[in-house]
Amino acid sequence: MTTTAEVGNAEIYSPLKVLKHPDFRVLAAGEKPSSDANIAAFYNPQHEIHLVEKPKPKPGPGQVLLHVRATGICGSDVHFWQHGRIGDSMVVTDECGSGHESAGEVVEVGEGVTQWKVGDRVAIEAGVPCSQPACDACRTGRYNACPDVVFFSTPPFHGTLTRWHLHPAQWLHRLPDNVTFEEGSLCEPLAVALAGIERSGLRLGDPVLICGAGPIGLISLLSARAAGAEPIVITDLFQSRLDFAKKLVPGVRTVLIKRGTTSKEQAQEIKAAGDGPLKLALECTGVESSVHTAVHSMQFGGKVFIIGVGKNEQVFPFMHLSANEIDVSFQYRYANQYPKAIRLVAGGLINIKPLVTHRFALEDAVDAFHVAADPAQGAIKVQIQD
Ligand SMILES: NC(=O)c1ccc[n+]([C@@H]2O[C@H](COP(=O)([O-])OP(=O)(O)OC[C@H]3O[C@@H](n4cnc5c(N)ncnc54)[C@H](O)[C@@H]3O)[C@@H](O)[C@H]2O)c1
Ligand SMILES: OC[C@H](O)C(O)[C@@H](O)CO
Ligand SMILES: [Zn+2]
Numbered sequence: 001m002t003t004t005a006e007v008g009n010a011e012i013y014s015p016l017k018v019l020k021h022p023d024f025r026v027l028a029a030g031e032k033p034s035s036d037a038n039i040a041a042f043y044n045p046q047h048e049i050h051l052v053e054k055p056k057p058k059p060g061p062g063q064v065l066l067h068v069r070a071t072g073i074c075g076s077d078v079h080f081w082q083h084g085r086i087g088d089s090m091v092v093t094d095e096c097g098s099g100h101e102s103a104g105e106v107v108e109v110g111e112g113v114t115q116w117k118v119g120d121r122v123a124i125e126a127g128v129p130c131s132q133p134a135c136d137a138c139r140t141g142r143y144n145a146c147p148d149v150v151f152f153s154t155p156p157f158h159g160t161l162t163r164w165h166l167h168p169a170q171w172l173h174r175l176p177d178n179v180t181f182e183e184g185s186l187c188e189p190l191a192v193a194l195a196g197i198e199r200s201g202l203r204l205g206d207p208v209l210i211c212g213a214g215p216i217g218l219i220s221l222l223s224a225r226a227a228g229a230e231p232i233v234i235t236d237l238f239q240s241r242l243d244f245a246k247k248l249v250p251g252v253r254t255v256l257i258k259r260g261t262t263s264k265e266q267a268q269e270i271k272a273a274g275d276g277p278l279k280l281a282l283e284c285t286g287v288e289s290s291v292h293t294a295v296h297s298m299q300f301g302g303k304v305f306i307i308g309v310g311k312n313e314q315v316f317p318f319m320h321l322s323a324n325e326i327d328v329s330f331q332y333r334y335a336n337q338y339p340k341a342i343r344l345v346a347g348g349l350i351n352i353k354p355l356v357t358h359r360f361a362l363e364d365a366v367d368a369f370h371v372a373a374d375p376a377q378g379a380i381k382v383q384i385q386d
């Protein structure tokens, strides 16, 4: 069988990578594409978001053609559209397809693909590493560090928010019958949270703080609860998000972060809510003041585990960390988490269904982006379904 390693990422993806105007067409406002058209939502350096029609691809050796059935909009999709970059290395320099939280159905298999057949239902792993034996990251299983990873929807690679998507056969994960496409697509942000749970070393009965009740904080909350954390305190700037957290996990304790209060004052409230200093913080905002709050909420020997991404340069309360032996760690995407995510959802240990608050048809993907980007709409996870 031909594998991605034999074919090579560049060969597989260069047609997508260089897909430029002669190959795709921006749909006119109000234009109705055919029901078979390979439409996708693209952003560009002019901060536009629009529908684009692309050719329907044909699977090559080792590849599978998928009908993408559900895709969630991630904060990073909105960020790339509105701000044109994340950090210094991920920059929108051209038209780029959005979406990386997807699940779909196999519609055609390429030469040598034996593990999939038409009709199989799969979660799509969003980052495809090079899988070359000479790559230390891939060889040692920490493939989120692969320098040649193709991460869909991160420029220059187009996303999975499209109707027909080509994917290497071995980077798909089978969905059992009791896991919906919607849940399959949520396995991507769940993979982020589970990587955090695994690497942070959370243990049964640990008192945990979660900073931020956005999708990543909420999914971390569900995961921390499933892992046996108790008590769990969650923070946010918005009462509506804390109310959502409370509905999701009734036992969670909530602290509203008020602007104008110091991190030490916020930490006092958190420690009161948690019956004392906590052992672990899963920081899901990336905001400097929130990191400080987390640090001041920890016990001696605690850990602040940062999943959120934020400003390039941030100041840390160095001496407090030092004098209290508080560890600080970070998470960059994930490796080896999808199978676990699917098992936890299928087994009923994590119920991610309530996260989806808004659903749109693929043709209305632009409207979906506007809802995801507008805090007044109160969306948690906006999904596009086809
Ligand atoms: N490490 C990774 O691989 C990875 C993967 C996905 C997302 N992320 C990052 O995780 C973070 C969370 O993602 P999300 O989709 O939930 O984002 P989001 O913006 O929807 O949610 C963040 C939440 O934090 C709250 N918040 C902001 N400032 C706060 C503060 N000072 N104290 C408490 N709460 C505060 C916001 O009100 C919001 O509800 C983002 O920074 C995102 O970029 C990281
Ligand atoms: O869920 C994965 C994240 O959104 C990605 O790392 C993105 O932020 C940048 O590629
Ligand atoms: Zn994401």
Ligand SMILES: [Zn+2]
Pocket: 129, 130, 131, 132, 135, 136, 137, 138, 146, 147, 148, 149
């Ligand atoms: Zn690699």
